[in-house]
Amino acid sequence: MIIISNYELQEKTDDKFYVRSLEPFLCPCCRNDSMNVIGSRPRKYLQEDASQVTLIIRRLRCTECNKIHHELPDILVPYKRYKSECIEAVVVKGSNAPLTVACDESTLYRWKKWFNSLSEYFAGCLQSIAIQLGKETEEASKPKSALHRIWHYVGNAPGWLARTVRPLVNSNLWVQTRSAFLSNCV
Ligand SMILES: [Zn+2]
Numbered sequence: 001m002i003i004i005s006n007y008e009l010q011e012k013t014d015d016k017f018y019v020r021s022l023e024p025f026l027c028p029c030c031r032n033d034s035m036n037v038i039g040s041r042p043r044k045y046l047q048e049d050a051s052q053v054t055l056i057i058r059r060l061r062c063t064e065c066n067k068i069h070h071e072l073p074d075i076l077v078p079y080k081r082y083k084s085e086c087i088e089a090v091v092v093k094g095s096n097a098p099l100t101v102a103c104d105e106s107t108l109y110r111w112k113k114w115f116n117s118l119s120e121y122f123a124g125c126l127q128s129i130a131i132q133l134g135k136e137t138e139e140a141s142k143p144k145s146a147l148h149r150i151w152h153y154v155g156n157a158p159g160w161l162a163r164t165v166r167p168l169v170n171s172n173l174w175v176q177t178r179s180a181f182l183s184n185c186v
Contacts, residue, residue: 001028001069001070001072001078001169001174001186002025002026002028002060002069002070002071002072002169002170003072003073003074003076003078003165003166003169003170004019004021004023004071004072004073004074005023005073005074005162005166006021006022006023007019007020007021007022007023007073008020008022009055009073012056015051015052015053015054016042016053016054016055016056017053017054017055017056018055018056019055019056019057019058019071019073021058021071025060026170027062027064027065027067027069028069028169028170028171028172029062029065029067029172030062030064030065030067032062032063032064032065034062034063034064035060035061035062035063035069036060036061036063037058037059037060038059038060038061038068039058039059040056040057040058040059041056041057041059041070041186042054042055042056042057043055043056043057043070043072043076043186044081045075045076045081045082045083046081046082046083046086046103047082047083047086048082048083048085048086048089048099048100048101048102049102050102050103055073055076057070057071057072057073057186058070058071059071070186072169072186074162074165074166075162077161077162077165078165078169078174078176078186079176079186080111082101082103082107084159084161084162084165085099085158085159085161085162086099086101086103087111087115087161088158088159088160088161088162089101090108090111090112091111091112091114091115091116091161092115092147118175119146119147119150120146121175122146122150122164122168123146123147123149123150123153125167125168125171125173126149126150126153126154126164126167126168127149127153129153129167129168129171129173130153150164
């Protein structure tokens with residue numbers, strides 16, 4: 001899995017789009033910058049009003065380690081059916097990205113539970129990535145809660161969940177949760 005933030009959506013039909021990447025490849029597993037496009041597959045997602053969009057995403061194979069990666073635009077969270085913006089608006093009470101999301105209570109509950117169970121991990125990963133990049137700041141200035149530590153690294157402006165997901169996925173640190181096995185999303 002690779003998350004891209006620089007891409008264009010090219011309309012195929014009314015609700016179907018090709019994702020055209022405008023950024024270079026970098027394998028999350030071995031950091032090699034060469035991949036072959038070996039195919040594509042549809043990846044559906046739901047918007048806040050529960051309307052469905054289909055993206056045609058590419059399957060890439062790393063020429064070095066041979067791992068296969070799907071290339072997802074950063075509006076999505078791996079294995080989640082709704083777009084990132086919807087999940088972001090729900091997982092944090094009083095989020096500054098308020099959206100009314102049309103989905104049932106159990107889905108909202110699952111998203112909150114998912115985020116709460118992984119937020120410490122996300123904050124830790126962002127910290128280790130910052131250390132690797134030599135960007136880590138003083139320990140004493142860091143906020144205590146996992147969410148505030150996440151915001152410390154990616155900011156709290158709308159899109160913070162997408163900015164959290166991207167570096168984790170692209171560093172091969174994304175964890176697949178149990179519900180992912182029950183869906184056929186990538
Ligand atoms: Zn590789």
